[in-house]
Amino acid sequence: MTDAERHQAWEARYGASAMWTGKVNAHLKEWIGSHPDMSPGTAIDLACGEGGDAIWLATRGWHVTGVDFARAAMVRATAAAEARGVEATWVVADLTTWVAEISADLVTVSFLHEPEHVRAAVWRSAARAVAEGGTLLITGHAPDVAGAPGPPAEMRFTAEEVVSALGAPWRADVREARRDGIGRHAGHVVIDLIMTLTR
Numbered sequence: 001m002t003d004a005e006r007h008q009a010w011e012a013r014y015g016a017s018a019m020w021t022g023k024v025n026a027h028l029k030e031w032i033g034s035h036p037d038m039s040p041g042t043a044i045d046l047a048c049g050e051g052g053d054a055i056w057l058a059t060r061g062w063h064v065t066g067v068d069f070a071r072a073a074m075v076r077a078t079a080a081a082e083a084r085g086v087e088a089t090w091v092v093a094d095l096t097t098w099v100a101e102i103s104a105d106l107v108t109v110s111f112l113h114e115p116e117h118v119r120a121a122v123w124r125s126a127a128r129a130v131a132e133g134g135t136l137l138i139t140g141h142a143p144d145v146a147g148a149p150g151p152p153a154e155m156r157f158t159a160e161e162v163v164s165a166l167g168a169p170w171r172a173d174v175r176e177a178r179r180d181g182i183g184r185h186a187g188h189v190v191i192d193l194i195m196t197l198t199r
């Protein structure tokens, strides 16, 4: 599949029906919970899909921007934010070429399982958008989990790949966590890779 075909495929999926639960992902929620003294700041959620994470941050007082190349996803995110009565900025953009016009205290990229050249470009875009002293939170399905539900092996990534794509001066705190699958993965145990990057 070419990059253009993958874009079309995402548009078609979001155009056909809601894809995700609309709820915040557990690792973002946990990261926020582990910083009880932190005041809400600015956040950018890259490849935000239908905006569940961005909307949750907005409900907690963050000034949030969600970016995704699927226009149909941004339409769903806009409607979901309106329904929750929160404000967020939604941007339709291809993140392999996107250049942040703002920097943010927290930049997230969650469950982006695309070919290596795409994900590396998106991580670099994400890193450039992190404000001085800010945090980049990258989560995904853990690599090398034979038989686990989720993306195929070639769309999964390791912590080493992320660190190598970003280079110095990024420092990574890396862990894996098991959780009960939700949505299409309900009934399975899913293992996630969680990376907190600072510089």
Ligand SMILES: C[S@@+](CC[C@H](N)C(=O)[O-])C[C@H]1O[C@@H](n2cnc3c(N)ncnc32)[C@H](O)[C@@H]1O
Residues within 6 Å of the ligand: 010, 020, 025, 046, 047, 048, 049, 050, 052, 067, 068, 069, 070, 073, 093, 094, 095, 096, 109, 110, 111, 112, 113, 114, 118
């Ligand atoms: C598996 S979904 C994850 C959505 C959301 N982050 C979540 O955790 O629910 C991956 C998202 O990446 C987006 N995406 C893939 N490649 C992209 C690109 N080059 N630029 C912008 N968005 C992209 C897709 O449209 C899709 O919404």
